Amino acid sequence: MKLIKYLLLFVAVLPTMAQDFNTKKDNTLWNDFTYDIGNIFGGVGYAYSRPFHWQGNDWANFGYLTGGTLLLTTVDDEINHWTNGFQNDVPDFIMDYGHEYGSPENNYMLTGGVYLAGLFTKNEKLRRTGVLLIASATAGGFLQQVTKRIIGRARPKSGQSSATFDPFHFNRVYNYDSFPSGHAMLAFSNAYAIGKQFKSPWVKAGIYTVGLIPGFVRVVDDFHWFSDVAFSTVLSIFIVESIDRYLDSKYDEKYNNQEKNVSWNLSFGPGTMGVSLQF
Template sequence: MALLIGSLGTLPAHAAQTQVAAQEKGNEVVAATEGRAAATATVDEGAAASLSATDMETAPSTSDLYRINGKYLKGVITDAGGVITSPLHWDARDWAKAGAVVGITSGLFLADRSIRDFAQSNQNSVANGLAKVGNAFGDPLYAPAMVGSFYLYGVFGDDMKARRTSLLALESYAISSVLTGGIKNLSGRHRPETGDGPMTFDGPAWKVKNGSFVSGHTSNAFAIATVFANEYADNRYVPPIAYGLATLTAFARVYDNKHWASDVFFGGALGYFTGKAILSFHKKDNDPLLGRLTIAPQVTKEMTGLTVGYNF
């Protein structure tokens, strides 16, 4: 349905006299006063109203963040560049956060062996079940599939917020995965399951043989969870559930002896801040009027002006 809110313009000179006229034509009411302005209100069940077919075709329909198309994919590449070059634009507060992450990660390097030994010495059936859930949430096969299913819900359920959130989460996931893969190639850290110590690194390599640092599952989980937690911050249940599942993924990777504690902490931070960056890039897109409000010129024998329309 389209609601034509109104038209504002100027009447020709021969009509520049005080007049008040109202005439009902179907569902349209026209009123003119002082010969200088006119307002038209129309409700059109056919979603066309007073705008012509050409006007409706050229008016923007929805943001690129509501559908997967070429512009969306191009935007992902642009945002990836923005994330990679973001340190060039950091202020003192950003550097303080980065320093805190590096400091905690360095501290965990010293505690990695003890944390691994504790996790492997305290295995039980309940923790095993929780670990399975955590691994699934961060799995590179299951995670995008779950987000993609939510996107389809948004498409078929005509839920624009669900579509937007899903596409932002997929973007955050994709960029975080690229960054994680790059760090894995540079570090070449041995996984705890190999029996090697936490300080065993192979260094840069084109093909990853030992990719413990950083945890891809954990970065995936937090990249997705951060977007959902922020987009649905008005729902008190979503943020704790989203971050809870992501934390469960971090637990699972240490519990299953796939990663050191420092791997999952840095991976979680990487995913979290990637999600935050993507959200900051698209703050202006989070507008309920976007794609619904249209403004078009209107020229008739009686007046010239602008027509404001709203689709709902």
């Protein structure tokens, strides 16, 4: 019950806080800081409010995400059995990285470090990147914490099948909090936001690969089903894109001029099905 109260309070004060902070003043360290804090809250509120403004294509993308996730749930148990076959072959440093990097405390150490570097060097581009990282992590992190309690999906570690649920708990129930994956969401939010700094597709691919490791590790180590991680990864893209669009109106420095949208293509053939995500 406390979680719901905090959620309602958080949503209620977001517009007020953003309005108070979100006015550009003289270019001093304190004014930059308060302006950026306002944009963090404003970005989170903007991301949460987007479903109220969705149109045809937006609802189609949401439908593809939902449908794709449901399709993946039909093979979750088989994928889990397959990954268990090579679990012990994954190097320890990969496993350690995957578990540690996606944790909230380490995530905020990284994102906070990026932001503070931009703040103290008066680099607006880096400041904006830090704001995007922090806002995306906050929006995604809070959302996944609430969703876990509502859905209550059993983790692979529980010994239950992927279709086992114990939903609607105000307090988090251990081993019944698999969907979605917080580690995957936070890690790929960072990777996707940082990848925006670069135009080279090879550099982007390298950054995205590093961002996918925590999700991979969580599947291999029986903390999550594959569909948990896939859904969380795609949702993190939507969140980052939404907040980045909001920040376009708040900062003069832009690190790319690409149109901020996400599109899907589905393809079907004899015995095959494909999903293409373009961003």
